[in-house]
Amino acid sequence: MCGRTSLFAPAAELRERFDATVPDDYRPRYNVAPSEPVEVVTNEAPDRIDRFRWGLLPEWADADDEGFINARSETAAEKPAFEAAWESRPCLVLSSGFYDWKPVERGPKQPYRFHRENEVAFAMAGLWERRETSAGTLDTVTVLTTEPNDVVEPIHHRMPVILPRDEEATWLTAGPDERESLCRPYPGDDLDAYPISTAVNDPSNDSPSIIEPDESEQSGLGEFA
Template sequence: MCGRNSLFIDQADLEARFDAQVVADGGYSPRYNITPGDNLHIITAEASDEIDAYHWGLIPFWADQPEEGIINARSDTADEKRVFEQAWESRPCLVLSSGFYEWKAPNGGSKQPYRIYREDDPAFAMAGLWEVWEGDNETISCVTILTTEPNDLMNSIHDRMPVVLPQDVESDWLTADPDTRKELCQPYPKEDLDAYEISTRVNNPGNDDPQVIKPLDHEQSGLGEFNSG
């Protein structure tokens, strides 16, 4: 799954990376600890040259009142779920990230957080679906992140991972038909995804600063450590 995100690249570099301009209300500020219910910066198929910010948690259209919403959707079954039906058909988006976080409980002990990031890319895109929830007095644009089976790196940390899109298929995700997009929902295939242990500062949503991404013990943990037991 994906329960925490970050996006802290400079705005000019972010806009250059995705060839899009920030249009979100409130602009853009670097975030090191984005939690469900916060805003995620996204790019939709309807406005591929704009970076907007949507509520993280897709609120079911039948909900009478706004709620936190569904933060993750399984890509293998999303097309079968009524709550995602319209979004799957016509509302794909790119969820922008500088790295996401996952927790592992070795031998049933305390959960250890990890930061997962792309070595060669200070910002990348995860596959998402967006929707607009309409209430009596408000509308909320909201988003969920699609997940898939783990790749070799993530397999030692968690049994699911977000659909991280290679850069060369980001535009395809936005423009392809639903069947083609489902084929793109694969474990990240390249070897530039890496992970390291971080401190439990990330557990507190109030901690939203560069210290969150500091490697534990000042040393990055490589894949070999994850596979050693």
């Protein structure tokens, strides 16, 4: 599952990390919700970071629909909503870290931040779709999910497909069969997670304080891994 994300790396570092131009109006964001713009690199323009609406809208969906923020990688090729995009429209969804929530015995779920250590940003595997509407061209995107790895499993039963750095270009250029082989729990040992404040629950809260550890909870997941 990936229902909230962030991207706050400086523009210059994003440009160097993905060898791509950055939108002039790029600004760091710490709490990106569905239906909001997310930064992507598509197979159509691999040397440019674009901004697409988060929530893929297939051709038959109403342009006002929220769309699909996630797609199960195991079945995307078979689903009418995703089969065309799976065939020919892969993209990278750029992130500084994503969030998910763990049920607790009492009270609201505990949010956690997941990030890759020593990375200014990383790429989640996505699919994109383009629609012509009465208001103009609308580009939308979904994040592919897979089974959780050892870090995510104690928190949630799904996780985004996180691509190792050396597989990002392959994701954009390979055919569907090869891309399918990349849809697996993140294999690296640099993914970490820690609890954060429930302030992230409100998308209007978008500041660096969002990623600060929640000192009332145990930081890290070493006991689970």
